[in-house]
Amino acid sequence: MLISLVVPCFHEADTVRRFHDRVTREIGPLAPTTAFEFVYVDDGSRDDTLTHIRELAATDARVRYVSFSRNFGKEAAMLAGLRHATGDAVVIMDADLQHPPELIGRMISLHAQGHDQVVARRNRTGDRFTRALTARAYYRLVNRLVDVEFVDGVGDFRLLSRRAVDAVLRLTEYNRFSKGLFAWIGFPTATFSYENEVRAQGRSKYTFGKLLNYGLDGVLSFNDKPLRAALYLGLALLTVAGLYTAWIVGDALVNGVDTPGYVTLLVAVTAFSGVQMVMLGVIGEYVGRIYYETKRRPHFLVSETDGEPHTRPYPGPAASQLMNDSLVEPVARTTPAA
Structure with a gap:
Protein backbone atom coordinates (compact mmCIF):
# COMPACT_ATOMS: atom_id res chain seq x y z
CA MET A 1 0.00 0.00 0.00
CA LEU A 2 1.24 3.48 -0.91
CA ILE A 3 0.51 6.40 1.45
CA SER A 4 0.87 9.95 0.15
CA LEU A 5 1.74 12.64 2.68
CA VAL A 6 0.39 15.98 1.41
CA VAL A 7 2.15 18.90 3.11
CA PRO A 8 1.13 22.51 2.32
CA CYS A 9 3.99 24.91 3.04
CA PHE A 10 4.06 28.69 3.37
CA HIS A 11 7.18 30.34 4.75
CA GLU A 12 8.33 27.09 6.37
CA ALA A 13 12.05 27.38 5.55
CA ASP A 14 12.94 26.92 9.23
CA THR A 15 10.82 23.81 9.76
CA VAL A 16 10.41 21.85 6.52
CA ARG A 17 13.68 19.90 6.89
CA ARG A 18 12.97 19.21 10.56
CA PHE A 19 9.49 18.05 9.58
CA HIS A 20 10.86 15.73 6.89
CA ASP A 21 13.45 14.19 9.21
CA ARG A 22 10.94 13.59 11.99
CA VAL A 23 8.33 12.06 9.69
CA THR A 24 10.99 9.85 8.10
CA ARG A 25 11.91 8.50 11.53
CA GLU A 26 8.30 7.82 12.42
CA ILE A 27 7.38 6.00 9.22
CA GLY A 28 10.57 3.91 9.22
CA PRO A 29 9.05 0.99 11.21
CA LEU A 30 6.08 0.94 8.80
CA ALA A 31 8.26 0.58 5.70
CA PRO A 32 8.13 -3.25 5.39
CA THR A 33 4.39 -3.20 4.65
CA THR A 34 3.72 0.38 3.59
CA ALA A 35 5.39 2.63 1.02
CA PHE A 36 5.30 6.41 1.32
CA GLU A 37 5.59 9.47 -0.86
CA PHE A 38 5.87 13.10 0.19
CA VAL A 39 3.94 15.73 -1.78
CA TYR A 40 5.11 19.17 -0.70
CA VAL A 41 3.13 22.17 -1.96
CA ASP A 42 4.92 25.51 -1.75
CA ASP A 43 2.19 28.14 -1.55
CA GLY A 44 4.19 31.00 -3.02
CA SER A 45 6.65 31.32 -0.14
CA ARG A 46 9.06 34.25 -0.36
CA ASP A 47 11.70 32.67 1.87
CA ASP A 48 13.86 29.61 1.15
CA THR A 49 11.07 27.06 1.54
CA LEU A 50 11.18 26.02 -2.13
CA THR A 51 14.98 25.73 -2.06
CA HIS A 52 14.82 23.30 0.85
CA ILE A 53 12.07 21.30 -0.85
CA ARG A 54 14.15 21.04 -4.04
CA GLU A 55 17.06 19.75 -2.00
CA LEU A 56 14.83 17.18 -0.31
CA ALA A 57 13.58 16.04 -3.72
CA ALA A 58 17.17 15.68 -4.95
CA THR A 59 18.17 13.48 -2.01
CA ASP A 60 14.98 11.51 -1.32
CA ALA A 61 13.29 9.74 -4.26
CA ARG A 62 10.02 9.66 -2.34
CA VAL A 63 9.67 13.46 -2.46
CA ARG A 64 7.56 15.25 -5.06
CA TYR A 65 6.69 18.92 -5.03
CA VAL A 66 4.54 21.65 -6.51
CA SER A 67 5.27 25.37 -6.30
CA PHE A 68 2.67 28.07 -6.95
CA SER A 69 3.28 31.27 -8.91
CA ARG A 70 2.09 33.24 -5.85
CA ASN A 71 0.30 32.70 -2.56
CA PHE A 72 -3.12 31.19 -3.33
CA GLY A 73 -3.95 30.02 0.20
CA LYS A 74 -3.99 26.74 2.07
CA GLU A 75 -7.22 25.52 0.45
CA ALA A 76 -5.60 25.71 -2.99
CA ALA A 77 -2.44 24.08 -1.65
CA MET A 78 -4.38 21.11 -0.26
CA LEU A 79 -6.27 20.75 -3.54
CA ALA A 80 -3.00 20.73 -5.51
CA GLY A 81 -1.55 18.14 -3.15
CA LEU A 82 -4.57 15.86 -3.52
CA ARG A 83 -4.39 16.15 -7.31
CA HIS A 84 -0.71 15.20 -7.37
CA ALA A 85 -0.93 12.41 -4.77
CA THR A 86 -0.72 8.91 -6.24
CA GLY A 87 -1.20 6.88 -3.05
CA ASP A 88 -3.91 4.43 -2.12
CA ALA A 89 -4.57 6.77 0.80
CA VAL A 90 -3.56 10.36 1.56
CA VAL A 91 -2.58 11.96 4.86
CA ILE A 92 -2.85 15.78 5.01
CA MET A 93 -0.66 17.46 7.60
CA ASP A 94 1.03 20.81 8.27
CA ALA A 95 4.78 21.35 8.06
CA ASP A 96 4.95 23.27 11.36
CA LEU A 97 4.90 20.01 13.36
CA GLN A 98 1.70 20.89 15.20
CA HIS A 99 0.31 17.70 13.67
CA PRO A 100 2.28 14.95 15.45
CA PRO A 101 3.88 12.53 12.94
CA GLU A 102 3.60 9.82 15.59
CA LEU A 103 -0.12 9.56 14.75
CA ILE A 104 0.44 8.47 11.15
CA GLY A 105 0.75 4.81 12.15
CA ARG A 106 -2.49 4.97 14.12
CA MET A 107 -4.27 6.51 11.14
CA ILE A 108 -3.06 3.76 8.83
CA SER A 109 -4.16 1.12 11.32
CA LEU A 110 -7.68 2.55 11.53
CA HIS A 111 -7.81 2.88 7.75
CA ALA A 112 -6.99 -0.83 7.47
CA GLN A 113 -10.11 -1.53 9.55
CA GLY A 114 -12.27 -0.15 6.74
CA HIS A 115 -12.49 3.58 7.48
CA ASP A 116 -12.31 5.93 4.50
CA GLN A 117 -11.61 8.93 6.70
CA VAL A 118 -9.48 8.85 9.83
CA VAL A 119 -9.69 12.21 11.57
CA ALA A 120 -7.38 13.50 14.29
CA ARG A 121 -9.33 15.83 16.56
CA ARG A 122 -7.20 18.11 18.71
CA ASN A 123 -8.35 19.01 22.18
CA ARG A 124 -8.32 22.54 23.55
CA THR A 125 -5.61 21.89 26.12
CA GLY A 126 -3.33 24.91 26.29
CA ASP A 127 -5.68 27.23 24.39
CA ARG A 128 -6.55 30.60 25.87
CA PHE A 129 -9.88 30.56 27.67
CA THR A 130 -11.36 33.21 25.40
CA ARG A 131 -10.31 31.36 22.26
CA ALA A 132 -11.74 28.06 23.47
CA LEU A 133 -14.99 29.75 24.50
CA THR A 134 -15.27 31.54 21.16
CA ALA A 135 -14.63 28.31 19.24
CA ARG A 136 -17.31 26.40 21.16
CA ALA A 137 -19.82 29.20 20.63
CA TYR A 138 -19.00 29.33 16.91
CA TYR A 139 -19.47 25.61 16.35
CA ARG A 140 -22.68 25.56 18.37
CA LEU A 141 -24.10 28.39 16.27
CA VAL A 142 -22.84 27.16 12.90
CA ASN A 143 -24.15 23.63 13.37
CA ARG A 144 -27.64 25.09 13.73
CA LEU A 145 -27.28 26.64 10.28
CA VAL A 146 -25.20 24.45 7.98
CA ASP A 147 -26.24 21.26 6.20
CA VAL A 148 -23.25 19.26 7.49
CA GLU A 149 -21.80 18.86 10.98
CA PHE A 150 -18.66 20.76 11.97
CA VAL A 151 -16.84 19.28 14.95
CA ASP A 152 -14.83 21.49 17.29
CA GLY A 153 -11.14 20.59 17.07
CA VAL A 154 -11.41 18.79 13.73
CA GLY A 155 -9.30 20.34 11.00
CA ASP A 156 -7.32 19.20 7.98
CA PHE A 157 -5.14 16.63 9.77
CA ARG A 158 -6.66 13.40 8.52
CA LEU A 159 -6.25 10.33 6.34
CA LEU A 160 -8.42 9.96 3.25
CA SER A 161 -8.84 6.75 1.29
CA ARG A 162 -8.47 6.86 -2.48
CA ARG A 163 -12.22 6.89 -3.04
CA ALA A 164 -12.58 9.71 -0.49
CA VAL A 165 -9.87 11.70 -2.30
CA ASP A 166 -11.57 11.12 -5.64
CA ALA A 167 -14.86 12.29 -4.15
CA VAL A 168 -13.25 15.51 -2.90
CA LEU A 169 -11.68 16.11 -6.32
CA ARG A 170 -15.12 15.89 -7.90
CA LEU A 171 -16.12 18.96 -5.90
CA THR A 172 -14.68 21.66 -8.12
CA GLU A 173 -16.19 24.81 -6.60
CA TYR A 174 -13.93 27.85 -6.48
CA ASN A 175 -14.82 28.94 -2.93
CA ARG A 176 -13.51 25.93 -1.05
CA PHE A 177 -14.03 25.16 2.62
CA SER A 178 -12.33 21.80 3.00
CA LYS A 179 -13.51 21.15 6.55
CA GLY A 180 -17.06 21.24 5.21
CA LEU A 181 -16.21 19.31 2.03
CA PHE A 182 -14.68 16.49 4.06
CA ALA A 183 -17.86 16.31 6.15
CA TRP A 184 -20.08 16.52 3.06
CA ILE A 185 -18.61 13.49 1.25
CA GLY A 186 -19.34 11.22 4.20
CA PHE A 187 -17.99 7.62 4.05
CA PRO A 188 -17.10 5.56 7.14
CA THR A 189 -15.12 7.81 9.49
CA ALA A 190 -13.06 7.17 12.59
CA THR A 191 -12.10 10.03 14.92
CA PHE A 192 -9.63 10.11 17.78
CA SER A 193 -8.35 12.92 19.99
CA TYR A 194 -4.83 14.19 20.46
CA GLU A 195 -3.12 17.05 22.24
CA ASN A 196 -2.02 19.79 19.90
CA GLU A 197 1.70 20.51 19.88
CA VAL A 198 3.36 23.91 20.01
CA ARG A 199 4.59 25.25 16.68
CA ALA A 200 8.21 24.28 16.07
CA GLN A 201 9.03 27.74 14.71
CA GLY A 202 7.37 31.06 13.94
CA ARG A 203 3.76 32.12 14.40
CA SER A 204 0.46 31.03 12.95
CA LYS A 205 -0.30 32.54 9.53
CA TYR A 206 -3.96 32.90 10.55
CA THR A 207 -4.68 36.37 11.91
CA PHE A 208 -7.96 37.23 13.61
CA GLY A 209 -9.26 38.71 10.34
CA LYS A 210 -8.40 35.57 8.39
CA LEU A 211 -10.04 33.37 11.02
CA LEU A 212 -13.16 35.55 10.89
CA ASN A 213 -13.35 35.29 7.10
CA TYR A 214 -12.71 31.55 7.31
CA GLY A 215 -15.57 31.20 9.77
CA LEU A 216 -17.90 33.15 7.48
CA ASP A 217 -16.90 30.88 4.60
CA GLY A 218 -18.01 27.91 6.67
CA VAL A 219 -21.43 29.48 7.26
CA LEU A 220 -22.04 30.61 3.69
CA SER A 221 -20.61 27.61 1.82
CA PHE A 222 -23.06 25.00 3.06
CA ASN A 223 -26.46 26.64 3.43
CA ASP A 224 -28.73 29.44 2.27
CA ARG A 296 -14.10 29.51 -13.84
CA ARG A 297 -10.59 30.65 -13.06
CA PRO A 298 -8.14 27.96 -11.96
CA HIS A 299 -7.73 27.50 -8.23
CA PHE A 300 -3.99 28.06 -8.58
CA LEU A 301 -1.16 28.47 -11.08
CA VAL A 302 1.91 26.27 -10.89
CA SER A 303 5.30 27.82 -11.54
CA GLU A 304 7.33 24.68 -10.91
CA THR A 305 6.73 20.99 -10.31
CA ASP A 306 8.57 17.73 -10.67
CA GLY A 307 5.53 15.74 -11.80
CA GLU A 308 2.04 15.88 -13.26
CA PRO A 309 -1.32 15.61 -11.47
CA HIS A 310 -2.52 12.11 -10.71
CA THR A 311 -4.70 10.90 -13.57
CA ARG A 312 -6.22 7.72 -12.15
CA PRO A 313 -9.73 7.45 -13.71
CA TYR A 314 -12.59 8.41 -11.44
CA PRO A 315 -16.06 9.82 -12.03
CA GLY A 316 -15.69 13.56 -12.21
CA PRO A 317 -13.86 16.19 -14.25
CA ALA A 318 -11.71 14.84 -17.03
CA ALA A 319 -7.95 14.73 -16.52
CA SER A 320 -7.57 17.49 -19.08
CA GLN A 321 -9.80 19.72 -16.96
CA LEU A 322 -7.72 19.02 -13.88
CA MET A 323 -4.63 20.01 -15.83
CA ASN A 324 -6.04 23.49 -16.31
CA ASP A 325 -4.60 24.36 -12.90
CA SER A 326 -1.11 23.17 -13.84
CA LEU A 327 0.09 25.48 -16.56
CA VAL A 328 3.79 24.53 -16.71
CA GLU A 329 5.78 21.57 -17.93
CA PRO A 330 7.30 19.28 -15.27
CA VAL A 331 10.87 20.20 -14.34
CA ALA A 332 13.80 18.00 -13.48
CA ARG A 333 14.22 16.78 -9.89
CA THR A 334 17.32 18.92 -9.40
CA THR A 335 17.92 22.32 -7.97
CA PRO A 336 18.14 24.95 -10.74
CA ALA A 337 21.55 26.45 -11.25
CA ALA A 338 22.16 29.77 -9.56
Whole structure:
Protein backbone atom coordinates (compact mmCIF):
# COMPACT_ATOMS: atom_id res chain seq x y z
CA MET A 1 0.00 0.00 0.00
CA LEU A 2 1.24 3.48 -0.91
CA ILE A 3 0.51 6.40 1.45
CA SER A 4 0.87 9.95 0.15
CA LEU A 5 1.74 12.64 2.68
CA VAL A 6 0.39 15.98 1.41
CA VAL A 7 2.15 18.90 3.11
CA PRO A 8 1.13 22.51 2.32
CA CYS A 9 3.99 24.91 3.04
CA PHE A 10 4.06 28.69 3.37
CA HIS A 11 7.18 30.34 4.75
CA GLU A 12 8.33 27.09 6.37
CA ALA A 13 12.05 27.38 5.55
CA ASP A 14 12.94 26.92 9.23
CA THR A 15 10.82 23.81 9.76
CA VAL A 16 10.41 21.85 6.52
CA ARG A 17 13.68 19.90 6.89
CA ARG A 18 12.97 19.21 10.56
CA PHE A 19 9.49 18.05 9.58
CA HIS A 20 10.86 15.73 6.89
CA ASP A 21 13.45 14.19 9.21
CA ARG A 22 10.94 13.59 11.99
CA VAL A 23 8.33 12.06 9.69
CA THR A 24 10.99 9.85 8.10
CA ARG A 25 11.91 8.50 11.53
CA GLU A 26 8.30 7.82 12.42
CA ILE A 27 7.38 6.00 9.22
CA GLY A 28 10.57 3.91 9.22
CA PRO A 29 9.05 0.99 11.21
CA LEU A 30 6.08 0.94 8.80
CA ALA A 31 8.26 0.58 5.70
CA PRO A 32 8.13 -3.25 5.39
CA THR A 33 4.39 -3.20 4.65
CA THR A 34 3.72 0.38 3.59
CA ALA A 35 5.39 2.63 1.02
CA PHE A 36 5.30 6.41 1.32
CA GLU A 37 5.59 9.47 -0.86
CA PHE A 38 5.87 13.10 0.19
CA VAL A 39 3.94 15.73 -1.78
CA TYR A 40 5.11 19.17 -0.70
CA VAL A 41 3.13 22.17 -1.96
CA ASP A 42 4.92 25.51 -1.75
CA ASP A 43 2.19 28.14 -1.55
CA GLY A 44 4.19 31.00 -3.02
CA SER A 45 6.65 31.32 -0.14
CA ARG A 46 9.06 34.25 -0.36
CA ASP A 47 11.70 32.67 1.87
CA ASP A 48 13.86 29.61 1.15
CA THR A 49 11.07 27.06 1.54
CA LEU A 50 11.18 26.02 -2.13
CA THR A 51 14.98 25.73 -2.06
CA HIS A 52 14.82 23.30 0.85
CA ILE A 53 12.07 21.30 -0.85
CA ARG A 54 14.15 21.04 -4.04
CA GLU A 55 17.06 19.75 -2.00
CA LEU A 56 14.83 17.18 -0.31
CA ALA A 57 13.58 16.04 -3.72
CA ALA A 58 17.17 15.68 -4.95
CA THR A 59 18.17 13.48 -2.01
CA ASP A 60 14.98 11.51 -1.32
CA ALA A 61 13.29 9.74 -4.26
CA ARG A 62 10.02 9.66 -2.34
CA VAL A 63 9.67 13.46 -2.46
CA ARG A 64 7.56 15.25 -5.06
CA TYR A 65 6.69 18.92 -5.03
CA VAL A 66 4.54 21.65 -6.51
CA SER A 67 5.27 25.37 -6.30
CA PHE A 68 2.67 28.07 -6.95
CA SER A 69 3.28 31.27 -8.91
CA ARG A 70 2.09 33.24 -5.85
CA ASN A 71 0.30 32.70 -2.56
CA PHE A 72 -3.12 31.19 -3.33
CA GLY A 73 -3.95 30.02 0.20
CA LYS A 74 -3.99 26.74 2.07
CA GLU A 75 -7.22 25.52 0.45
CA ALA A 76 -5.60 25.71 -2.99
CA ALA A 77 -2.44 24.08 -1.65
CA MET A 78 -4.38 21.11 -0.26
CA LEU A 79 -6.27 20.75 -3.54
CA ALA A 80 -3.00 20.73 -5.51
CA GLY A 81 -1.55 18.14 -3.15
CA LEU A 82 -4.57 15.86 -3.52
CA ARG A 83 -4.39 16.15 -7.31
CA HIS A 84 -0.71 15.20 -7.37
CA ALA A 85 -0.93 12.41 -4.77
CA THR A 86 -0.72 8.91 -6.24
CA GLY A 87 -1.20 6.88 -3.05
CA ASP A 88 -3.91 4.43 -2.12
CA ALA A 89 -4.57 6.77 0.80
CA VAL A 90 -3.56 10.36 1.56
CA VAL A 91 -2.58 11.96 4.86
CA ILE A 92 -2.85 15.78 5.01
CA MET A 93 -0.66 17.46 7.60
CA ASP A 94 1.03 20.81 8.27
CA ALA A 95 4.78 21.35 8.06
CA ASP A 96 4.95 23.27 11.36
CA LEU A 97 4.90 20.01 13.36
CA GLN A 98 1.70 20.89 15.20
CA HIS A 99 0.31 17.70 13.67
CA PRO A 100 2.28 14.95 15.45
CA PRO A 101 3.88 12.53 12.94
CA GLU A 102 3.60 9.82 15.59
CA LEU A 103 -0.12 9.56 14.75
CA ILE A 104 0.44 8.47 11.15
CA GLY A 105 0.75 4.81 12.15
CA ARG A 106 -2.49 4.97 14.12
CA MET A 107 -4.27 6.51 11.14
CA ILE A 108 -3.06 3.76 8.83
CA SER A 109 -4.16 1.12 11.32
CA LEU A 110 -7.68 2.55 11.53
CA HIS A 111 -7.81 2.88 7.75
CA ALA A 112 -6.99 -0.83 7.47
CA GLN A 113 -10.11 -1.53 9.55
CA GLY A 114 -12.27 -0.15 6.74
CA HIS A 115 -12.49 3.58 7.48
CA ASP A 116 -12.31 5.93 4.50
CA GLN A 117 -11.61 8.93 6.70
CA VAL A 118 -9.48 8.85 9.83
CA VAL A 119 -9.69 12.21 11.57
CA ALA A 120 -7.38 13.50 14.29
CA ARG A 121 -9.33 15.83 16.56
CA ARG A 122 -7.20 18.11 18.71
CA ASN A 123 -8.35 19.01 22.18
CA ARG A 124 -8.32 22.54 23.55
CA THR A 125 -5.61 21.89 26.12
CA GLY A 126 -3.33 24.91 26.29
CA ASP A 127 -5.68 27.23 24.39
CA ARG A 128 -6.55 30.60 25.87
CA PHE A 129 -9.88 30.56 27.67
CA THR A 130 -11.36 33.21 25.40
CA ARG A 131 -10.31 31.36 22.26
CA ALA A 132 -11.74 28.06 23.47
CA LEU A 133 -14.99 29.75 24.50
CA THR A 134 -15.27 31.54 21.16
CA ALA A 135 -14.63 28.31 19.24
CA ARG A 136 -17.31 26.40 21.16
CA ALA A 137 -19.82 29.20 20.63
CA TYR A 138 -19.00 29.33 16.91
CA TYR A 139 -19.47 25.61 16.35
CA ARG A 140 -22.68 25.56 18.37
CA LEU A 141 -24.10 28.39 16.27
CA VAL A 142 -22.84 27.16 12.90
CA ASN A 143 -24.15 23.63 13.37
CA ARG A 144 -27.64 25.09 13.73
CA LEU A 145 -27.28 26.64 10.28
CA VAL A 146 -25.20 24.45 7.98
CA ASP A 147 -26.24 21.26 6.20
CA VAL A 148 -23.25 19.26 7.49
CA GLU A 149 -21.80 18.86 10.98
CA PHE A 150 -18.66 20.76 11.97
CA VAL A 151 -16.84 19.28 14.95
CA ASP A 152 -14.83 21.49 17.29
CA GLY A 153 -11.14 20.59 17.07
CA VAL A 154 -11.41 18.79 13.73
CA GLY A 155 -9.30 20.34 11.00
CA ASP A 156 -7.32 19.20 7.98
CA PHE A 157 -5.14 16.63 9.77
CA ARG A 158 -6.66 13.40 8.52
CA LEU A 159 -6.25 10.33 6.34
CA LEU A 160 -8.42 9.96 3.25
CA SER A 161 -8.84 6.75 1.29
CA ARG A 162 -8.47 6.86 -2.48
CA ARG A 163 -12.22 6.89 -3.04
CA ALA A 164 -12.58 9.71 -0.49
CA VAL A 165 -9.87 11.70 -2.30
CA ASP A 166 -11.57 11.12 -5.64
CA ALA A 167 -14.86 12.29 -4.15
CA VAL A 168 -13.25 15.51 -2.90
CA LEU A 169 -11.68 16.11 -6.32
CA ARG A 170 -15.12 15.89 -7.90
CA LEU A 171 -16.12 18.96 -5.90
CA THR A 172 -14.68 21.66 -8.12
CA GLU A 173 -16.19 24.81 -6.60
CA TYR A 174 -13.93 27.85 -6.48
CA ASN A 175 -14.82 28.94 -2.93
CA ARG A 176 -13.51 25.93 -1.05
CA PHE A 177 -14.03 25.16 2.62
CA SER A 178 -12.33 21.80 3.00
CA LYS A 179 -13.51 21.15 6.55
CA GLY A 180 -17.06 21.24 5.21
CA LEU A 181 -16.21 19.31 2.03
CA PHE A 182 -14.68 16.49 4.06
CA ALA A 183 -17.86 16.31 6.15
CA TRP A 184 -20.08 16.52 3.06
CA ILE A 185 -18.61 13.49 1.25
CA GLY A 186 -19.34 11.22 4.20
CA PHE A 187 -17.99 7.62 4.05
CA PRO A 188 -17.10 5.56 7.14
CA THR A 189 -15.12 7.81 9.49
CA ALA A 190 -13.06 7.17 12.59
CA THR A 191 -12.10 10.03 14.92
CA PHE A 192 -9.63 10.11 17.78
CA SER A 193 -8.35 12.92 19.99
CA TYR A 194 -4.83 14.19 20.46
CA GLU A 195 -3.12 17.05 22.24
CA ASN A 196 -2.02 19.79 19.90
CA GLU A 197 1.70 20.51 19.88
CA VAL A 198 3.36 23.91 20.01
CA ARG A 199 4.59 25.25 16.68
CA ALA A 200 8.21 24.28 16.07
CA GLN A 201 9.03 27.74 14.71
CA GLY A 202 7.37 31.06 13.94
CA ARG A 203 3.76 32.12 14.40
CA SER A 204 0.46 31.03 12.95
CA LYS A 205 -0.30 32.54 9.53
CA TYR A 206 -3.96 32.90 10.55
CA THR A 207 -4.68 36.37 11.91
CA PHE A 208 -7.96 37.23 13.61
CA GLY A 209 -9.26 38.71 10.34
CA LYS A 210 -8.40 35.57 8.39
CA LEU A 211 -10.04 33.37 11.02
CA LEU A 212 -13.16 35.55 10.89
CA ASN A 213 -13.35 35.29 7.10
CA TYR A 214 -12.71 31.55 7.31
CA GLY A 215 -15.57 31.20 9.77
CA LEU A 216 -17.90 33.15 7.48
CA ASP A 217 -16.90 30.88 4.60
CA GLY A 218 -18.01 27.91 6.67
CA VAL A 219 -21.43 29.48 7.26
CA LEU A 220 -22.04 30.61 3.69
CA SER A 221 -20.61 27.61 1.82
CA PHE A 222 -23.06 25.00 3.06
CA ASN A 223 -26.46 26.64 3.43
CA ASP A 224 -28.73 29.44 2.27
CA LYS A 225 -30.31 30.10 5.66
CA PRO A 226 -28.95 33.68 5.90
CA LEU A 227 -30.96 34.51 2.78
CA ARG A 228 -34.04 32.88 4.28
CA ALA A 229 -33.41 34.81 7.51
CA ALA A 230 -33.30 38.04 5.50
CA LEU A 231 -36.70 37.18 4.03
CA TYR A 232 -38.21 36.41 7.44
CA LEU A 233 -36.71 39.55 8.97
CA GLY A 234 -38.12 41.65 6.12
CA LEU A 235 -41.57 40.16 6.63
CA ALA A 236 -41.35 40.75 10.37
CA LEU A 237 -40.33 44.38 9.91
CA LEU A 238 -43.10 44.87 7.37
CA THR A 239 -45.61 43.49 9.87
CA VAL A 240 -44.31 45.75 12.64
CA ALA A 241 -44.42 48.75 10.31
CA GLY A 242 -48.01 47.93 9.32
CA LEU A 243 -49.12 47.63 12.95
CA TYR A 244 -47.34 50.86 13.86
CA THR A 245 -48.96 52.66 10.93
CA ALA A 246 -52.39 51.42 11.99
CA TRP A 247 -51.76 52.62 15.55
CA ILE A 248 -50.60 56.08 14.36
CA VAL A 249 -53.63 56.48 12.07
CA GLY A 250 -56.01 55.33 14.79
CA ASP A 251 -54.45 57.66 17.35
CA ALA A 252 -54.68 60.59 14.90
CA LEU A 253 -58.37 59.87 14.24
CA VAL A 254 -59.19 59.69 17.94
CA ASN A 255 -56.92 62.36 19.44
CA GLY A 256 -56.02 64.48 16.46
CA VAL A 257 -52.64 65.10 14.86
CA ASP A 258 -49.86 65.69 17.37
CA THR A 259 -46.40 67.19 16.84
CA PRO A 260 -44.24 64.73 14.88
CA GLY A 261 -41.65 62.78 16.83
CA TYR A 262 -38.43 63.67 15.07
CA VAL A 263 -36.28 61.56 17.39
CA THR A 264 -38.47 58.50 16.83
CA LEU A 265 -38.36 59.08 13.10
CA LEU A 266 -34.58 59.45 13.08
CA VAL A 267 -34.06 56.28 15.13
CA ALA A 268 -36.45 54.32 12.91
CA VAL A 269 -34.79 55.46 9.68
CA THR A 270 -31.32 54.70 11.04
CA ALA A 271 -32.34 51.26 12.31
CA PHE A 272 -34.07 50.27 9.06
CA SER A 273 -31.11 51.54 7.04
CA GLY A 274 -28.75 49.41 9.12
CA VAL A 275 -30.93 46.33 8.61
CA GLN A 276 -31.05 46.98 4.88
CA MET A 277 -27.27 47.28 4.67
CA VAL A 278 -26.81 44.02 6.57
CA MET A 279 -29.25 42.21 4.27
CA LEU A 280 -27.57 43.69 1.21
CA GLY A 281 -24.25 42.47 2.59
CA VAL A 282 -25.59 38.93 3.00
CA ILE A 283 -27.00 38.93 -0.52
CA GLY A 284 -23.76 40.42 -1.80
CA GLU A 285 -21.74 37.59 -0.27
CA TYR A 286 -23.77 35.00 -2.16
CA VAL A 287 -23.73 37.02 -5.38
CA GLY A 288 -19.97 37.43 -5.06
CA ARG A 289 -19.54 33.67 -4.76
CA ILE A 290 -21.64 33.15 -7.86
CA TYR A 291 -19.51 35.77 -9.63
CA TYR A 292 -16.28 33.90 -8.85
CA GLU A 293 -17.78 30.54 -9.78
CA THR A 294 -18.89 31.81 -13.21
CA LYS A 295 -15.39 33.11 -13.97
CA ARG A 296 -14.10 29.51 -13.84
CA ARG A 297 -10.59 30.65 -13.06
CA PRO A 298 -8.14 27.96 -11.96
CA HIS A 299 -7.73 27.50 -8.23
CA PHE A 300 -3.99 28.06 -8.58
CA LEU A 301 -1.16 28.47 -11.08
CA VAL A 302 1.91 26.27 -10.89
CA SER A 303 5.30 27.82 -11.54
CA GLU A 304 7.33 24.68 -10.91
CA THR A 305 6.73 20.99 -10.31
CA ASP A 306 8.57 17.73 -10.67
CA GLY A 307 5.53 15.74 -11.80
CA GLU A 308 2.04 15.88 -13.26
CA PRO A 309 -1.32 15.61 -11.47
CA HIS A 310 -2.52 12.11 -10.71
CA THR A 311 -4.70 10.90 -13.57
CA ARG A 312 -6.22 7.72 -12.15
CA PRO A 313 -9.73 7.45 -13.71
CA TYR A 314 -12.59 8.41 -11.44
CA PRO A 315 -16.06 9.82 -12.03
CA GLY A 316 -15.69 13.56 -12.21
CA PRO A 317 -13.86 16.19 -14.25
CA ALA A 318 -11.71 14.84 -17.03
CA ALA A 319 -7.95 14.73 -16.52
CA SER A 320 -7.57 17.49 -19.08
CA GLN A 321 -9.80 19.72 -16.96
CA LEU A 322 -7.72 19.02 -13.88
CA MET A 323 -4.63 20.01 -15.83
CA ASN A 324 -6.04 23.49 -16.31
CA ASP A 325 -4.60 24.36 -12.90
CA SER A 326 -1.11 23.17 -13.84
CA LEU A 327 0.09 25.48 -16.56
CA VAL A 328 3.79 24.53 -16.71
CA GLU A 329 5.78 21.57 -17.93
CA PRO A 330 7.30 19.28 -15.27
CA VAL A 331 10.87 20.20 -14.34
CA ALA A 332 13.80 18.00 -13.48
CA ARG A 333 14.22 16.78 -9.89
CA THR A 334 17.32 18.92 -9.40
CA THR A 335 17.92 22.32 -7.97
CA PRO A 336 18.14 24.95 -10.74
CA ALA A 337 21.55 26.45 -11.25
CA ALA A 338 22.16 29.77 -9.56
